[in-house]
Amino acid sequence: MIPKVIQGGNFSDNRGTISYVNDFSFEEIERFYIISNSDENPIRAWQGHKLDAKNFYCLAGSFKIHFIKIDNWENPSKDLVCESVFMSETDSKIVHIPAGYANAVESLESNSKLISFSTLPLSKVKEDDVRYPSDYWKING
Secondary structure (H helix, E strand, O other), X not given: OOOEEEEOEEEEEOOEEEEEOOOOOOOOOOEEEEEOOOOOOOEEEEEEEOOOOEEEEEEEOEEEEEEXXXXXXXXXXXXXXXXXXXXXXXXXXXXXXXXXXXXXXEEOOOOOXXXXXXXXXXXXXXXXXXXXXXXXXXXXX
């Protein structure tokens, strides 16, 4: 499986706006959390997941989601290519990063909020989560 964008939309009328991503399935979702990076540290990097798929939706502000396909979990190549997807609160979409990737979440403005839906139960996170130094790979602008 490869990373993908699941596009949604927005509907507005005199009552306000509804944002949606109707093609996203919650069938495999086990938990969620909300990410708010600090202004001093706007990049949360690098978290690798052997088993867990991540699904990101921007609630406020804007983000770049960076991701890299891991070639070797114990000693990944520093030459792996980093790809990125921009998302904002006005662009209703989910960025799906399958298991087997490392990701970095970069907030692009103050008070940005991102919700992350995970497919792995909390009881199995310890055996899945692999951290790399924040400067291990160069993030493409």
